[in-house]
Amino acid sequence: xxxxxxxxxxxxxxxxxxxxxxxxxxxxxxxxxxxxxxxxxxxxxxxxxxxxxxxxxxxxxxxxxxxxxxxxxxxxxxxxxxxxxxxxxxxxxxxxxxxxxxxxxxxxxxxxxxxxxxxxxxxxxxxxxxxxxxxxxxxxxxxxxxxxxxxxxxxxxxxxxxxxxxxxxxxxxxxxxxxxxxxxxxxxxxxxxxxxxxxxxxxxxxxxxxxxxxxxxxxxxxxxxxxxxxxxxxxxxxxxxxxxxxxxxxxxxxxxxxxxxxxxxxxxxxxxxxxxxxxxxxxxxxxxxxxxxxxxxxxxxxxxxxxxxxxxxxxxxxxxxxxxxxxxxxxxxxxxxxxxxxxxxxxxxxxxxxxxxxxxxxxxxxxxxxxxxxxxxxxxxxxxxxxxxxxxxxxxxxxxxxxxxxxxxxxxxxxxxxxxxxxxxxxxxxxxxxxxxxxxxxxxxxxxxxxxxxxxxxxxxxxxxxxxxxxxxxxxxxxxxxxxxxxxxxxxxxxxxxxxxxxxxxxxxxxxxxxxxxxxxxxxxxxxxxxxxxxxxxxxxxxxxxxxxxxxxxxxxxxxxxxxxxxxxxxxxxxxxxxxxxxxxxxxxxxxxxxxxxxxxxxxxxxxxxxxxxxxxxxxxxxxxxxxxxx
Numbered sequence: 325x326x327x328x329x330x331x332x333x334x335x336x337x338x339x340x341x342x343x344x345x346x347x348x349x350x351x352x353x354x355x356x357x358x359x360x361x362x363x364x365x366x367x368x369x370x371x372x373x374x375x376x377x378x379x380x381x382x383x384x385x386x387x388x389x390x391x392x393x394x395x396x397x398x399x400x401x402x403x404x405x406x407x408x409x410x411x412x413x414x415x416x417x418x419x420x421x422x423x424x425x426x427x428x429x430x431x432x433x434x435x436x437x438x439x440x441x442x443x444x445x446x447x448x449x450x451x452x453x454x455x456x457x458x459x460x461x462x463x464x465x466x467x468x469x470x471x472x473x474x475x476x477x478x479x480x481x482x483x484x485x486x487x488x489x490x491x492x493x494x495x496x497x498x499x500x501x502x503x504x505x506x507x508x509x510x511x512x513x514x515x516x517x518x519x520x521x522x523x524x525x526x527x528x529x530x531x532x533x534x535x536x537x538x539x540x541x542x543x544x545x546x547x548x549x550x551x552x553x554x555x556x557x558x559x560x561x562x563x564x565x566x567x568x569x570x571x572x573x574x575x576x577x578x579x580x581x582x583x584x585x586x587x588x589x590x591x592x593x594x595x596x597x598x599x600x601x602x603x604x605x606x607x608x609x610x611x612x613x614x615x616x617x618x619x620x621x622x623x624x625x626x627x628x629x630x631x632x633x634x635x636x637x638x639x640x641x642x643x644x645x646x647x648x649x650x651x652x653x654x655x656x657x658x659x660x661x662x663x664x665x666x667x668x669x670x671x672x673x674x675x676x677x678x679x680x681x682x683x684x685x686x687x688x689x690x691x692x693x694x695x696x697x698x699x700x701x702x703x704x705x706x707x708x709x710x711x712x713x714x715x716x717x718x719x720x721x722x723x724x725x726x727x728x729x730x731x732x733x734x735x736x737x738x739x740x741x742x743x744x745x746x747x748x749x750x751x752x753x754x755x756x757x758x759x760x761x762x763x764x765x766x767x768x769x770x771x772x773x774x775x776x777x778x779x780x781x782x783x784x785x786x787x788x789x790x791x792x793x794x795x796x797x798x799x800x801x802x803x804x805x806x807x808x809x810x811x812x813x814x815x816x817x818x819x820x821x822x823x824x825x826x827x828x829x830x831x832x833x834x835x836x837x838x839x840x841x842x843x844x845x846x847x848x849x850x851x852x853x854x855x856x857x858x859x860x861x862x863x864x865x866x867x868x869x870x871x872x873x874x875x876x877x878x879x880x881x882x883x884x885x886x887x888x889x890x891x892x893x894x895x896x897x898x899x900x901x902x903x904x905x906x907x908x909x910x911x912x913x914x915x916x917x918x919x920x921x922x923x924x925x926x927x928x929x930x931x932x933x934x935x936x937x938x939x940x941x942x943x944x945x946x947x948x949x950x951x952x953x954x955x
């Protein structure tokens with residue numbers, strides 16, 4: 325019998341010392357339970373999303389040294405783990421030392437090498453270079469190595485032979501992307517199956533959570549196991565990692581599929597735990613039922629876990645949230661209230677003359693429901709002082725000796741309010757409170773820059789900026805019903821029209837709100853950002869002309885004619901937001917706080933963009949002219 329432990333460990337990026345400490349503890353516990361093989365995730369020792377820390381020689385040497393500690397700890401047990409492997413005698417294409425994303429197997433203090441390969445470890449074959457991944461920048465793939473050696477990649481793909489209690493097991497070793505081969509020219513798993521017929525496969529991964537990804541992985545890996553006729557074991561880490569602008573949660577969810585592709589074992593999301601089972605009786609275990617739950621449930625788990633670990637990683641224990649009485653700030657406050665003790669959370673309402681008694685009352689009621697600290701800091705006097713100072717400032721034209729005065733428009737006054745709240749009140753309160761203040765922007769606002777630079781787009785973290793407005797509402801209802809199990813976020817906050825309340829034209833009591841039609845614009849903007857083949861105005865106009873727009877972008881039927889009675893009104897709206905999205909909003913996003921990712925394409929490193937300005941294709945202009953001027 326082969327007794328296996330799948331180690332769903334928390335990997336701390338850039339901390340091989342802490343990670344190896346965790347691994348040694350798990351190895352010791354596995355030995356006490358008569359485990360023959362323990363499997364750790366990809367890059368378990370260094371972490372995965374490390375940026376250019378991969379270029380630090382001292383760090384690489386440290387990872388190697390800690391890897392030796394794990395090898396030494398393999399006395400009486402087999403240990404599979406991910407680490408960076410360095411060939412100090414060779415270089416990558418960038419001239420730096422050769423690095424591999426490697427899968428190590430150790431047993432009785434020695435490495436177990438794949439057969440007929442140049443190194444005593446398995447090298448990752450398929451290096452992802454999309455979304456948040458940047459593997460080809462740092463690592464040399466098995467494909468490149470094969471090309472360098474003048475052999476076919478298939479010749480370097482080999483299993484390991486593991487001897488346990490006089491039984492030899494042939495194991496197909498895969499690293500993350502090697503199991504997601506549908507869009508590549510070769511399939512490592514298929515090649516290993518045809519060449520060697522492994523007794524089972526092991527896929528070690530460092531796979532960030534995104535909405536819907538687990539369902540897709542289950543479908544893919546279940547099919548892979550059934551096709552090969554061999555069990556497939558999947559090991560992923562928990563924790564958070566980031567690449568600067570985008571923060572990712574890792575949910576673990578280890579899995580074991582039997583030879584028919586049936587899921588027999590699964591790790592609980594976001595828990596550091598170990599799953600132990602006997603390989604020979606895997607198919608006798610009860611199958612795991614995939615729980616059907618509302619979309620807001622995994623979103624809440626990801627956000628609450630991510631916020632908790634992000635605060636821990638930056639050493640912040642106190643948070644200030646500006647609350648307006650609206651939905652975004654209410655959801656942000658309720659989220660942080662699940663992570664922090666109430667005495668460490670301060671909500672502050674900052675009314676001007678445009679804020680209604682309705683929203684001021686809702687902000688206070690939210691704080692009462694959460695039982696945290698609350699303050700009211702009116703901004704009208706300081707806003708008026710700022711406007712007065714600007715309008716009375718004498719501008720000297722030093723080139724001709726003349727002077728002039730500036731006037732502050734109503735639009736400028738709106739921005740002054742937003743900046744006064746963030747740059748002055750929230751920043752000052754956060755410093756005095758001993759913490760940081762949040763950015764409460766949602767994804768629709770972030771997409772088109774419907775926010776004020778150095779104002780409501782400021783903060784230490786944007787926890788909601790990867791959620792469309794409808795998801796924010798769903799999350800509010802979910803937290804009330806399932807998390808708090810009472811009405812923490814007032815129903816009136818969910819019901820009132822979304823409004824910035826920065827002018828007399830944004831009166832919530834009169835139903836006056838934001839210029840965004842969220843039931844439509846959420847989906848239009850999502851087409852700009854999250855489609856694998858990103859939509860442009862040309863695509864939108866083609867779908868509009870064909871009458872298939874709602875179907876293509878996923879919004880409710882007949883919304884377009886509801887909001888835009890004529891082609892001109894539709895095109896004006898499209899161009900307004902496309903110009904914003906690809907214009908000034910890019911500069912705003914570059915300067916925005918880090919975003920906690922949950923979607924298939926989050927802003928930041930996951931959505932790489934340049935400040936090139938808006939562009940329209942020739943075909944777009946032809947379609948536009950036809951729609952506007954054809955009788």
